[in-house]
Amino acid sequence: MTPTANLAHQLEGLLGAAQVTTASEELSRYPVHGVLPTAVARPTNSQEVAEIVRFALTEKLSVLPTGGRSKLNIGKPPERYDIAIDMTGLHQLVHYDPGDLTLSADAGMTLQSLQEQLAEKRQFIPLSVPFLPQTTIGGTIASGIDSSIRLLYGTARDFLIGAEFVDGKGAICKSGGRVVKNVTGYDLHKLLIGSLGTLSVITRLNFRTYPLAESSASHLAAFRSAAEALEFRASLEKLGLPFSNLEILNPEFASTFAQALRKENAVVPSAFGREGWIVYSNWEGNSSVVSRIRTDVENSQRQGQFAQSLDGSQDRALRELFRVAFALLYGTSPHSAILRIVHHRISNDVLEKVHEIALKENLVHRLLLRPVGVSYLALTAGNDSPNSNESLSRGINATTVELLQIGATYSILQAPKHVTTDGNLWGPQGSDTSLMQRVKHAFDPNNVFAPGRLAGGF
Amino acid sequence: MSQLSAATKSSLLAELTGLLGAENVLCERSDLLLYEFDGSVVKGQPELVAFPRTTEEVSRVVKLANKFQVPIVGRGAGTGLSGGALARSGGLMIVFARMNRILEIDLENRRAVVQPGVVNLDITKAVEQAGFYYAPDPSSQKSCTIGGNVSENSGGPHTLAYGITTNHVTALELVLPDGEIVRIGSKQGDAPGYDLCGLFVGSEGTLALVTEITVKLSRKAEAVKTLLAIYETVEDASQTVVDITARGITPAACEMIDGWTLIAIEDYIHAGFPRDSAAILLIEVEGLRESVAEQVTAIEEVCNLHHAREVRVAKDDRERELLWKGRKNAFGAMGRLAPANYVLDGVIPRSKLPQALRRIQEIGQRHGLGIGNIFHAGDGNLHPLVLYDPRKPHDFETAIQAAEEIIRYCVELGGTLTGEHGVGMEKSELMPLLFTDADFDLMRRIHDAFNPSSSLNPGKIFPLSKGCGEIRTRSKPQQVVPS
Numbered sequence: 001m002t003p004t005a006n007l008a009h010q011l012e013g014l015l016g017a018a019q020v021t022t023a024s025e026e027l028s029r030y031p032v033h034g035v036l037p038t039a040v041a042r043p044t045n046s047q048e049v050a051e052i053v054r055f056a057l058t059e060k061l062s063v064l065p066t067g068g069r070s071k072l073n074i075g076k077p078p079e080r081y082d083i084a085i086d087m088t089g090l091h092q093l094v095h096y097d098p099g100d101l102t103l104s105a106d107a108g109m110t111l112q113s114l115q116e117q118l119a120e121k122r123q124f125i126p127l128s129v130p131f132l133p134q135t136t137i138g139g140t141i142a143s144g145i146d147s148s149i150r151l152l153y154g155t156a157r158d159f160l161i162g163a164e165f166v167d168g169k170g171a172i173c174k175s176g177g178r179v180v181k182n183v184t185g186y187d188l189h190k191l192l193i194g195s196l197g198t199l200s201v202i203t204r205l206n207f208r209t210y211p212l213a214e215s216s217a218s219h220l221a222a223f224r225s226a227a228e229a230l231e232f233r234a235s236l237e238k239l240g241l242p243f244s245n246l247e248i249l250n251p252e253f254a255s256t257f258a259q260a261l262r263k264e265n266a267v268v269p270s271a272f273g274r275e276g277w278i279v280y281s282n283w284e285g286n287s288s289v290v291s292r293i294r295t296d297v298e299n300s301q302r303q304g305q306f307a308q309s310l311d312g313s314q315d316r317a318l319r320e321l322f323r324v325a326f327a328l329l330y331g332t333s334p335h336s337a338i339l340r341i342v343h344h345r346i347s348n349d350v351l352e353k354v355h356e357i358a359l360k361e362n363l364v365h366r367l368l369l370r371p372v373g374v375s376y377l378a379l380t381a382g383n384d385s386p387n388s389n390e391s392l393s394r395g396i397n398a399t400t401v402e403l404l405q406i407g408a409t410y411s412i413l414q415a416p417k418h419v420t421t422d423g424n425l426w427g428p429q430g431s432d433t434s435l436m437q438r439v440k441h442a443f444d445p446n447n448v449f450a451p452g453r454l455a456g457g458f
Numbered sequence: 459m460s461q462l463s464a465a466t467k468s469s470l471l472a473e474l475t476g477l478l479g480a481e482n483v484l485c486e487r488s489d490l491l492l493y494e495f496d497g498s499v500v501k502g503q504p505e506l507v508a509f510p511r512t513t514e515e516v517s518r519v520v521k522l523a524n525k526f527q528v529p530i531v532g533r534g535a536g537t538g539l540s541g542g543a544l545a546r547s548g549g550l551m552i553v554f555a556r557m558n559r560i561l562e563i564d565l566e567n568r569r570a571v572v573q574p575g576v577v578n579l580d581i582t583k584a585v586e587q588a589g590f591y592y593a594p595d596p597s598s599q600k601s602c603t604i605g606g607n608v609s610e611n612s613g614g615p616h617t618l619a620y621g622i623t624t625n626h627v628t629a630l631e632l633v634l635p636d637g638e639i640v641r642i643g644s645k646q647g648d649a650p651g652y653d654l655c656g657l658f659v660g661s662e663g664t665l666a667l668v669t670e671i672t673v674k675l676s677r678k679a680e681a682v683k684t685l686l687a688i689y690e691t692v693e694d695a696s697q698t699v700v701d702i703t704a705r706g707i708t709p710a711a712c713e714m715i716d717g718w719t720l721i722a723i724e725d726y727i728h729a730g731f732p733r734d735s736a737a738i739l740l741i742e743v744e745g746l747r748e749s750v751a752e753q754v755t756a757i758e759e760v761c762n763l764h765h766a767r768e769v770r771v772a773k774d775d776r777e778r779e780l781l782w783k784g785r786k787n788a789f790g791a792m793g794r795l796a797p798a799n800y801v802l803d804g805v806i807p808r809s810k811l812p813q814a815l816r817r818i819q820e821i822g823q824r825h826g827l828g829i830g831n832i833f834h835a836g837d838g839n840l841h842p843l844v845l846y847d848p849r850k851p852h853d854f855e856t857a858i859q860a861a862e863e864i865i866r867y868c869v870e871l872g873g874t875l876t877g878e879h880g881v882g883m884e885k886s887e888l889m890p891l892l893f894t895d896a897d898f899d900l901m902r903r904i905h906d907a908f909n910p911s912s913s914l915n916p917g918k919i920f921p922l923s924k925g926c927g928e929i930r931t932r933s934k935p936q937q938v939v940p941s
Contacts, residue, residue, distance in 0.1 A: 097807060097809055098704065099700060099703065099704035099808075099809040100703065100704075100807045100808050100809040100838075101703060101706070101808075102807065122706070123706070154621070154625065155648075157624075157625075157653060157656055158621055158625050167896075167900050169899075171896035171899065171900070172896060173894075173896050173897050173899075173900045174893075174894075174897055175897075177805075177872075177873070177874045177892070178807065178872055179805040179806065179807055179837075179838055179872070179873050179874055179877070180805075180808075180837045180838065181613060181617065181622065181805050181834070181837040181838065181839045181877040181878065182805055182874045182876075182877060183610065183611040183613075183622070183660050183876050183877060183878055183879070183880055183881075184874045184875045184876050184881060184885075184889070184892060185881070185889065185892070185893060185897070185901055185919065186657060186660070186661055186901050186904055186905075186919075187611075187624065187656050187657060187659070187660055188657070188900065188901070188904070190624075190653045190656025190657065191652050191653055191656060191657055193653055193656075194651075194652070194653070195652060199652075210706075211705075211706025211708075240589075240677050240680065241746070242745065242746070285746075285749060286748075286749070286752055288748040288749075288752065289746055289748050289749045291748075292746060292747075292748050293746075340650075342644060342646050342647075342648045342649070342650070343646065344564075344566075344567040344569075344645060344646045345566070345567065372646070372647070372648075373567075373646040373647070373648070374646075374648055409644055409648075409649060409650050410650070411650040427650060430641065431638075431639075431640040431641055432640060432641065432642045432643075432649075432651065432654055433651070434640075435640060435642065435654055435908075436651050436652045436654065438907035438908060439652050439654070439657070439904065439907065440652075441907065442900070442903040442904045442906075442907040443900070443903075443904075445903075454651070
């Protein structure tokens with residue numbers, strides 16, 4: 001029996017033949033940067049997940065949990081990738097108490113399906129993220145992907161109230177609970193956010209839910225320069241209004257947005273036709289709140305500045321587009337590198353330097369300046385020729401040098417396989433790296449989960 | 459109970475004095491008495507107390523303690539309610555009272571960097587003129603310190619809308635149990651990698667000592683309204699809370715105080731609370747003027763639907779502040795009712811509030827104990843105050859038994875042991891109600907990854923019982939008898 005057949009045979013013994021596959025066409029649906037697993041296991045409950053992990057431990061195999069497989073190229077390819085655990089068989093809304101605004105759902109449930117069920121009660125989880133309909137709640141949490149309305153609702157760490165997961169010893173563990181306030185025991189579930197499957201297999205997640213807003217509206221303003229756009233956004237921030245989003249797009253990314261709207265046969269707001277920097281603000285609430293904010297925002301406009309307010313279907317289309325903004329960056333080209341940059345205030349000087357680097361290396365750069373100090377930069381080379389890859393490598397490294405000089409932190413979320421970077425995925429190692437390694441070792445002492453997905457020995 | 463040999467204590471004292479100066483070290487029994495209490499019903503006395511003034515001094519003190527294999531416990535103002543900052547195993551207590559400087563205020567980015575001994579309310583005082591404040595507001599905010607808040611992941615009335623301490627901390631400087639100084643998180647938040655701040659905030663001083671904290675500053679709301687809703691029955695008040703939650707109205711705060719507790723508070727504070735009602739709700743809404751006006755109307759409607767006798771909106775800041783003074787000083791007023799009380803911190807799903815309050819009343823009656831309720835109703839965080847007289851034989855034991863029954867019921871309802879006070883040494887033996895052996899095994903591995911010899915804050919969070927499969931005979935807390 002070949003090693004693959006033997007692996008399949010043993011997994012089938014655990015789960016049954018219907019829940020295991022080694023067929024090459026099936027395996028080809030689980031690539032991580034082109035690396036394929038040896039087998040795919042499809043558990044239907046936490047106990048089966050635990051059995052798979054214990055089996056992997058015994059056989060010294062590595063496992064990688066997958067959900068909708070929409071973001072598997074975030075992070076590095078795993079050093080070993082024996083078993084893909086397809087979590088989509090765990091897809092129940094286990095507990096939902098609309099009166100309590102809390103829920104508990106299986107990790108393999110799609111976010112869209114969950115949001116649809118919550119919408120029946122006029123509620124939602126403020127995870128406004130791309131890759132619907134396939135993305136699962138487990139994948140959304142494990143990838144740590146940003147929500148476009150985090151300015152108002154916060155990040156997953158603010159409304160993820162508990163989790164169940166299988167640790168690296170194959171034990172089913174939990175953290176937190178189903179109540180909105182809880183300090184009992186260590187907050188281990190927070191560590192799972194953005195861990196890319198390196199700490200555990202998430203099997204269930206508990207969230208606080210929120211009431212859906214009655215209405216929303218948006219405002220777009222176009223500027224010839226980054227400096228003007230930054231200044232306008234700062235003036236909106238000073239208003240102290242409860243914006244749900246307040247983002248800036250550079251001209252290249254604004255053009256990508258316009259193309260996406262045309263593709264959907266949606267009306268392209270005139271602001272996108274100005275080939276300039278775009279400041280997008282969005283807010284929500286009851287009609288009087290929405291109207292009040294609109295008035296204040298419009299009063300902030302300068303004379304001669306191009307700006308437009310949007311509501312109804314145009315607002316909704318735009319809100320949707322900003323929800324998928326990261327996917328637009330991610331899907332721009334396979335020859336793109338994406339950096340997530342965290343800095344409290346990216347200045348015009350830095351933006352100009354990034355522009356110069358892109359020009360010098362003949363790269364297209366698309367920029368999304370989220371509020372709360374998080375920005376995304378996609379650098380795209382023309383093709384995957386060795387020259388282009390070298391150019392992209394130089395572009396990334398020169399950009400990260402600039403970022404480090406201003407004290408920013410960054411993560412390289414995606415880079416083509418042949419592109420090499422000076423730093424690791426999370427930038428230069430700080431004194432906290434050894435602490436993270438201790439966390440990894442405590443969760444996964446035998447390094448069974450996605451070894452190498454995160455750089456630095458994780 | 460002394461754990462250290464006289465020779466060890468003497469040598470450590472000499473080295474500590476050399477390092478920090480005699481004015482920053484305590485060793486006399488009369489001085490140490492002050493540090494054997496916090497706000498809970500348990501106690502534990504340190505054998506030495508040190509007051510470092512810098513992170514480097516903390517690191518050197520930790521290394522000294524390690525050299526003599528002496529356990530260490532960190533402490534802020536000692537206002538905790540779970541015994542988290544008590545020296546359960548004796549040893550050295552590091553008190554952060556003299557590391558009390560606000561190091562940086564960055565209003566543009568809404569951050570403040572502070573030392574752990576800064577008093578919670580002092581952050582707000584430092585920025586309120588500019589229209590900002592620090593959101594988590596424990597009732598003890600006039601005296602509790604940020605370092606203690608971080609360790610316990612403290613809450614407060616306004617955490618209903620704004621979250622607890624963990625939601626407002628973006629970076630920490632830590633001294634690990636081996637004396638190493640590390641920084642985690644980032645000023646902005648969203649630091650790359652695992653969310654270490656999420657782990658360390660609320661770890662109750664069992665993983666590291668916190669020596670610097672970066673907190674978020676929030677902008678003061680444009681409009682604030684405070685409502686006082688008065689009820690003839692606790693049932694109606696609790697149904698109001700259930701209904702407010704179910705309608706998706708999120709007030710900034712929603713507090714409940716029950717009837718006879720109100721009398722004691724009113725006698726003490728004169729806050730304007732009724733003396734003849736079964737319960738009140740203190741509800742605050744904040745935000746844009748338009749939003750506040752609509753929320754007030756909606757809340758009034760719900761209160762009236764559930765038979766509120768009166769709904770009063772505070773007419774000005776003075777009246778509003780007086781109502782809050784009544785709430786925040788309520789625990790102090792309990793001294794008028796009984797010589798001692800045991801404050802619980804269980805949390806329940808909010809929809810279960812009416813039945814939980816009924817059960818608490820039943821438990822009190824069955825044990826012949828008065829139990830008052832002053833709590834964060836909006837997030838289901840109960841604070842039953844079990845009144846007892848420590849001078850009466852068995853009264854304390856009965857109070858502990860009643861408390862345990864209440865906590866068990868919270869867990870039965872899908873709730874938890876503690877919402878904001880922490881587990882400490884007071885609730886550690888109840889942890890198996892919630893956690894399995896596998897859960898403990900993982901938490902223990904995390905603990906040991908940072909604090910392998912348990913030199914830092916030993917005897918906290920984890921049950922002392924050897925196994926974890928079932929609740930064992932509770933190791934009784936040492937009773938605190940008022941003098």
